[in-house]
Amino acid sequence: MLVTIARFSFPYEAQIAKARLESEGIEAFIADEHTINMQWLYSDAMGGVRLQVTETDVDEARDILNQDRSALVDQALGGRGKRKCERCSSTNLEPFTKGKKPAFLVFLLLGMPLFFYQHGVKCKNCGHFKKINNRRQ
Structure with missing residues (x-):
């Protein structure tokens, strides 16, 4: 099972x-x-x-x-792998899609999403969102 x-x-x-x-x-x-x-x-x-x-x-x-294997990633990248929040300097970040919930609600009401959503990272400490423009992040 x-x-x-x-x-x-x-x-x-x-x-x-x-x-x-x-x-x-x-x-x-x-x-x-x-x-x-x-x-x-x-x-x-x-x-x-x-x-x-x-x-x-x-x-x-x-x-x-x-x-938590993030130290191995940092070691492989030579210390360049750690991202910090621009607002509070925390490293407690998570991938986040901004606008996902409103797009879902509009989809339920109209049958098609009208909002554009943005991929980025969100700080778990202060809630600051940063859009990621490139694929490499």
């Missing part, structure tokens, strides 16, 4: 987590990925993209996903 161990707003986040588990020898599965890819506005309503593993691998998989 499969158990959902994590939920993600975007399919690429689930793919990264799945690859991390599979690199450690744990077989993982992604549910609802194609539905969210076809209609991203359904992500919140469906509970996002689900990452699943077998019951026997639940504890080990959660331990692997909870490990």
Whole structure:
């Protein structure tokens, strides 16, 4: 039997987590990925993209996903990998899509989204949003 161990707003986040588990020898599965890819506005309503593993691998998989390997990334990038909030200098940032919820509401009312949304990062401490213009971030 499969158990959902994590939920993600975007399919690429689930793919990264799945690859991390599979690199450690744990077989993982992604549910609802194609539905969210076809209609991203359904992500919140469906509970996002689900990452699943077998019951026997639940504890080990959660331990692997909870490990913070950001120091390894910083080391590989020579210290250039840490982003800081422009407002409060915190490094507690998360990927965020601005305008996603209003677009979903307009979609429900009119059948098509009219708002443009922006991808970026949001500070978890002060709430400041910074739009990301390039693909490299």
